Amino acid sequence: MTEQVVRTDDARPAGRAAGQREFLGRTRELKELRADIERAGLDTLAGRKAPRARVLLIAGRPGSGRTALAAELVRQVADRYPDGVLRARLTDPDGTPVPVERAARELLGALDEAAPAGACADDLTDALRTALAGRRAVLLLDDAADAEQVDALLPETPDCLVVAVSAGPLTGISDVRPCTLGGLDAKSGVELLARHTGSVRITVDPRAAEGLAEECQGQPAALTLAGRWLAARPKAAVSDLAKQLRAEDTEGAALTRVFRLAHAALPASAARMLRLLALAPAGLVDPHTASALAGCSVDSARAVLGDFTALGFLHAVDSPLPQYEVPACLHPELRILVAHHERPAELQLARARMLERTVRLLQACRAITETDSPQARRKLLEMPPALRFPTPRAAAEWLRLSRPALLAAARLAVADGELDTLARRLMSQLVRAMAAHVGTLAAAPDLHEIHSLVLQVAERRNLPRERAAALLNLGDLDARAGRTEDALARYRDALDAGREVNDPYATGRAMESVGGAHLELGDVDRAADWFGRALVERLARGEHADAARLYGRIAAAHTLAGRHGEALRNWRAAIAGHRRSGDAGAQARALGELARVQEDAGRPEEALRTCREAVEWARRADDPRLQAALHLRAADTLEHLGDPASAVLHRGAAERILEDSNLQNDPDACEIRTASAED
Known part of the structure; x- marks a missing residue:
């Protein structure tokens, strides 16, 4: 896994709890490492400016105290790096190297820098280097598997310091400063x-x-x-x-x-629970995970985890939740023991219990946000007390703190290959919980990974309907990140998958999305054509509200192409459809767009009448933002007609509406959000 990356702006190293005893021994190693920071590098000796950050390597076997030494070194020098300490673990508990893009994304998150959903490793590492340019920070890269991982994350500034922890040398990184650990004196x-x-x-x-x-x-x-x-x-x-x-x-x-x-020396039940902790996602354990793995009560698991912490088998995580971490050096030992003592069928059953418990926790996490619904309240009360969250804030905090383990659980479930039904349920509930507590925009990077995993399962199990849904979701995330060509390819694949099972929703949605991608790429003719195909599907199924929205998208494409006649015809069809469905707000927006096209077509008097009608429908829809925007549009039209006095009246009306609605400081308050823009 990539550890939850921690940024610390004080002198305490990442991961050190307040009140922890001072570091013991390694005086000579610390002195040499600090001296290496000051020592001139090969570039300096050659008269060149160092192009990259200084790299110190602490090499040693797991259990040698290499991570503790790195943390102590960072603590001692942190005051010289005012931009903080960033930490990432570069090997998963099962020994798999962490992908560079995942590590770079977590480091960018610790820097509060945007990391577009689905971006490739090169783009993310470039963004990381850009974010670190001009900063003085320390990167602690723990348990690096090879030199390529470290090299990809190196800041291109000599003002940063990189402390890498590894089992052996990082051959390939120039001027690396190694410190090989043996035992304590x-x-x-x-x-x-x-x-x-x-x-x-x-x-x-x-x-x-x-x-x-x-x-x-x-x-x-x-x-x-x-x-x-x-x-x-x-x-x-x-x-x-x-x-x-x-x-x-x-x-x-x-x-x-x-x-x-x-x-x-442990009792049989405790020894078995300890062995099964090898299955804990990301090496993170809580009472629910332990109880599900061992098949015992949550209270029993909580007590045993406390005993394990006292015995040194677990480290308590500094978290509001009762949460523990399996020390990295013990993972190989646990894997050997669990393979020796447990039968494969028992391990698969333990994994299934753990995934089922996680699914139920995610259901409760989302359900606490839906208490306005009597059905949701009843479903929440039917859950066992141990699975319920007291408040939405508690559920959101659990989701935030458990995020690394939840994502790791999804990855492990998909990689297993035998638990695809549970994996699909887990990912579905994880998406819903993130949407409820984080929002789809903020959670976009995680959602991109989850939908990619869903796609992997759908392709493996030959599930065209789920494949289409995953492709549509990935296409939306790609489009939002500015990768329109990639999004277009995904939408086309989703259309093929939807047609394979005759899924009307997937095919109609894919057609509309293909049109939207073409519109974004500036190909208005193809956009209008694809919107038209989607419109035929909607009309055939009697979906009048969606058909009205598509008329608006077709009209917008014709407007961009300068075909005012076609645009006017389609906006009128959109207005009629919204009127039929009773959507006053959508009708007002469509009328506002019709007025704009009429003015562009040289019909300002018609545009003014249409604009006034739009204001009335916006008033009926109780949408003050739209009312104000339409008043301003009417004012512009009146100025064009040579009536500045009436224009002043409309501008004054817009200002009063914004003041009454407390929207006067909103920069987007007077923007008319059309149906196409909302999509």
């Missing part, structure tokens, strides 16, 4: 144990403590698990744990030996 290792066990047990038998630190190979993750294991057993001697570790496979890594010993 003996003194620091013993002190880390003492932090968890208490100083008395270490003081009583210091040689045993040194032996235990040696058995843990000085690895901070192994020492932490060992210390927590001892803390949970006040009567156990430090020497006893050292003996047990020596009795384990001596060829295994220290972390593996300590983890398996701690796992074996």
Whole structure:
């Protein structure tokens, strides 16, 4: 996954909670890393200005404390980078490298910079470099899989610093500053144990403590698990744990030996829950996820997760929700254990329970926003209390904090290939919840990814109707992002899919969208032709309101082409259709557009009469914004006719309407929003 990117403007590193104990050991490494920041690079020595940010590499095995060292380094130098600290994790919990476009998008979000939905990796990395130009910021790129990932995200400014964490060298990045980690020194290792066990047990038998630190190979993750294991057993001697570790496979890594010993000491039900946390999306766990995976109650899961945190198996996330993170170094161990102890059918059942629980939470998240509907209120009350949200604000906060895990759950469900029905339900509810709480515009980047996943499932399962819907949604997002050619291709594919199953909604919607794309590209003749095809479909099905709107779109295309006669005829047809359907607001807008075409065609007297009629219909529709806009249009026409006094009256009426409606400071208050513009 890409971790939730955190921007910190203070001296505390991303991810460090207030009150956390100070960093332990690694004094020499920190000194060398800080010196590397100041040391002249190869470009400087050659007399050239450094073209990119300085890159420091902290290399080491998982569990070596490499991420903690990077965070401590960032904390110490953060005051020299006033534009903050940005952090991204570049490897998913299952070991899959995070796509560059996802990492770049998250970093742009942390900078409060726009990242167009569906943009390619090159566009997003270019946008990231542009956003970082002229800034002094630190990028902490954790668990980088290879040099290409890091290279794509490097700022092209020497004023930024990049701290990369990886298991090995980043060959291919010039002038990289490596720092390879081994174990902690003996003194620091013993002190880390003492932090968890208490100083008395270490003081009583210091040689045993040194032996235990040696058995843990000085690895901070192994020492932490060992210390927590001892803390949970006040009567156990430090020497006893050292003996047990020596009795384990001596060829295994220290972390593996300590983890398996701690796992074996758990009750059977708790051990199984711990193993199943390997399935948690994005490595993020909450009581609902754990209870669904293990098939127990939410209260039981909450208590066990607290125990796991005390034992060092989980890290508590600084969040208003009870939320935990599986340490990255433990993911490989959990995957090995779950493959060894659990049958494939049991794992698939656990995944299905987790996805079903997530679907129900998303349903509750959306339902809390629909309490005006008696049916929605009744459905909400029928849900179990553990699944309900007390307020819409609580639901929105849950959605925001759970977003990385929800998106990861959708990706994993689609990648599984055997849970497509649940995956489709999950993505449907996720789209609805985001639309309800975030809005389709703000959530566009996430929605683009979700609809792409829906398309993948629809193509795999040969579901033309869902394929058409996904293509239409993706086309709309592409069009909104300015990729009109891409949108046109998607709309054409959606039309083919809709025709394949004779879906009238999909075919009509696709035809209209194809016309809209051609109009955006300036091909008004093709636009009018496609709008006309869609109109025939609507009329055949008796959909008069949609037909009236299409008459307006055809009229707009003819207006752009300068064919006033055709435009007037189609606007009159649109007005008649809106009158038949009883939509006073749409009728007023269409009359306003008809008046504009009449004036362009050299008929100002007709335009004035039409405009006055439009004002009356806008008044009936109780749309003050439209009323004001039409009064201003009438004023322009009166000035054209040589009647400035009447024009002043209409402008005064527009100002009074805006003042009465508190719209006088709205820059778009006097814009006539036509049907085509709304679409």
